[in-house]
Amino acid sequence: xxxxxxxxxxxxxxVALGILGLLTxxxxxxxxxxxxxxxxxxxxxxLSTAGPGTACGGAVGLFRARFGGIDNLATWFNLVPGLxxxxxxxxxxxELENGTYRLxxxxxxxxxxxxxxxxxxxxxxxxxxxxxxxxxxxxxxGPLGHLDGRLDNGTFDTTGVVMVGYTLFALGLALALGAVWxxxxxxxxxxxxxxxxxxxxxxxxxxDHLVSAVSAxxxxxxxxxxxxxxxxxxxxxxxxxxxxxxxxxxGGGVKLQAPNLNRAVIHAVYQPESHFWPxxxxxxxxxxxxxxxxxxxxxxxxxxxx
Amino acid sequence: xxxxxETRGLGRRYGSQWALRDCTxxxxxxxVTALVGPNGAGKTTLLRLAVGLTRPSAGSVHVLGLDPHAxxxxxxxxxxxxxxxxPLYGAFTVEEMxxxxxxxxxxxxxxxxxxxxxxxxxxxxxKVRSLSGGQRAQVALTLALAKRPELLLLxxxxxxxxxxxxxxFMQSVLAAVAERELTVVLSSHILADLERxxxxxxxxxxxxxxxxxxxxxxxxxxxxxxGPRDEAEDVAxxxxxxxxxxxxxxxxxxxxxxGHVYDSRWTVHDLDLEEIVLAYLGQGATPRREVVAS
Numbered sequence: 001x002x003x004x005x006x007x008x009x010x011x012x013x014x015v016a017l018g019i020l021g022l023l024t025x026x027x028x029x030x031x032x033x034x035x036x037x038x039x040x041x042x043x044x045x046x047l048s049t050a051g052p053g054t055a056c057g058g059a060v061g062l063f064r065a066r067f068g069g070i071d072n073l074a075t076w077f078n079l080v081p082g083l084x085x086x087x088x089x090x091x092x093x094x095e096l097e098n099g100t101y102r103l104x105x106x107x108x109x110x111x112x113x114x115x116x117x118x119x120x121x122x123x124x125x126x127x128x129x130x131x132x133x134x135x136x137x138x139x140x141x142g143p144l145g146h147l148d149g150r151l152d153n154g155t156f157d158t159t160g161v162v163m164v165g166y167t168l169f170a171l172g173l174a175l176a177l178g179a180v181w182x183x184x185x186x187x188x189x190x191x192x193x194x195x196x197x198x199x200x201x202x203x204x205x206x207x208d209h210l211v212s213a214v215s216a217x218x219x220x221x222x223x224x225x226x227x228x229x230x231x232x233x234x235x236x237x238x239x240x241x242x243x244x245x246x247x248x249x250x251g252g253g254v255k256l257q258a259p260n261l262n263r264a265v266i267h268a269v270y271q272p273e274s275h276f277w278p279x280x281x282x283x284x285x286x287x288x289x290x291x292x293x294x295x296x297x298x299x300x301x302x303x304x305x306x
Numbered sequence: 307x308x309x310x311x312e313t314r315g316l317g318r319r320y321g322s323q324w325a326l327r328d329c330t331x332x333x334x335x336x337x338v339t340a341l342v343g344p345n346g347a348g349k350t351t352l353l354r355l356a357v358g359l360t361r362p363s364a365g366s367v368h369v370l371g372l373d374p375h376a377x378x379x380x381x382x383x384x385x386x387x388x389x390x391x392x393p394l395y396g397a398f399t400v401e402e403m404x405x406x407x408x409x410x411x412x413x414x415x416x417x418x419x420x421x422x423x424x425x426x427x428x429x430x431x432x433k434v435r436s437l438s439g440g441q442r443a444q445v446a447l448t449l450a451l452a453k454r455p456e457l458l459l460l461x462x463x464x465x466x467x468x469x470x471x472x473x474x475f476m477q478s479v480l481a482a483v484a485e486r487e488l489t490v491v492l493s494s495h496i497l498a499d500l501e502r503x504x505x506x507x508x509x510x511x512x513x514x515x516x517x518x519x520x521x522x523x524x525x526x527x528x529x530x531x532x533g534p535r536d537e538a539e540d541v542a543x544x545x546x547x548x549x550x551x552x553x554x555x556x557x558x559x560x561x562x563x564x565g566h567v568y569d570s571r572w573t574v575h576d577l578d579l580e581e582i583v584l585a586y587l588g589q590g591a592t593p594r595r596e597v598v599a600s
Contacts, residue, residue, distance in 0.1 A: 001409065001410060003405070003409050004406055004409060004410065007398070007402065007406075008395070011397075098393070099389070099391060099393050100393040100394070100395060102359055102387075102389050102393055103389070103393045103394065103395075103406075103449075104410070105358075105359060106357050106359065106382070106385075106386075106387035106389075106450075107382065107406075107407070107410035107411050107453065108382050108383035108410055108411040108412055108413070108453060109382070109410050110378045110379050110382065111378070306354070306359055306360040306361055
């Protein structure tokens, strides 16, 4: 049964490998460039020796001017786990659509065993693909992570472990919709759209609140945890007058710049960089949990169908 | 010994529509049974219930004494099934399809499968989707036979085939039956496809069993009676009237006779199987009675 399951999703697995290969071919040169520039243009040294508050402005500016464009392009990487996840659901959904599952169900294996093999294999391939993507993107983005911290969405989405959750989520969505509709094209299109919508919502609304943020008030030197933090809200006041407010990132070199800021009382709510892993694990668990529910639902639908 | 296929009050409903209703029949082992009825009569539903693809809404079904659902692990290896559309994986080669059969069936007879394919002149390396309809049907049949089932269920196996492929397919089925102990149930909406190979007959119309029994017994028991109109009711009391037509003074009755028909006032004609089947199919959607025999 494992052989059949593999044979039926061989094409999709190879396409997933192909996507990984293409991405690697594309990212390898720029990644090597970036790491080279990072170490040889003095940025690494500046960031490691300079304490919080000191600016490596010049080096950072140069680095950004050179590689910032690529980083913006990298938003598109968010589509990759969705693409791979949805694609890995194709073999099973198209079997439900064209009726060949009846062939499987009238051999000597029970439906449960048939379904188990048909679900475990895409899940395993999804996990492996997600692992590959994580390794690739983490390496590639490494220097930018040192620059801005890892909490901006672009880095957060492509490093750590969240991609595992995203890939499984897309797989679960397509399986669940496919089990209900039994129409491959519609299931793929809608699950991909839902994947993007869910990701946008989590990225923009939910993520900052998955782990409770740090709230701090200071005058003069900011607390150490403020370095590379993701600022959800910040208000600077001088004698009760607001002189600055907003949010953003406090990565290396990009410092709060405002007149007389040293005299201001600053109140900030932020996610310190130390929350990176708690945030990653919470979000991964969330997406994996939903994915497992969707896959269980799909399994239930398929098993009781006739 | 349990029947090859046995149903009791079996029914299957889709929404408010009964695809099969109150179906009670017994198909003995070793028989080759034609399951005949118009399109939409419930033939496919009955066969799917028998192989466990569908669950009953009412009643029960047993194959070889087993519940196809509860005892699936035990029943599946012993029942072969060929769905109407001959589902196969189009992207697989014939050889890979045989490998599917080998991997998924512990009782798989690989040598017999390869011999059959070789005998059919189907190239092993060819993709399934590039085969002709007749070749596909034969590959699908090979898959169903090589698992060495005791009961083989074929749903409209020749409906999509041209006359030559039909004949070859039915010859393959006959050869398989001759080779070893095998019970076969085949469905069709055309009796002519099945008549030569079958010894039992089940007629389904509108989701109900109209007639079930051995062809020999069915042919022997049905008679066409012509006689005085005013005595038709006496006949109906003694025999099951399948179809009646009245002229001004004379009545023609097609009956399933319970015992012998002697009456000097009625002329008695024998019937061939096709006439009998047509009479039952003509009863259409509102059956007056159900006749069940084994």
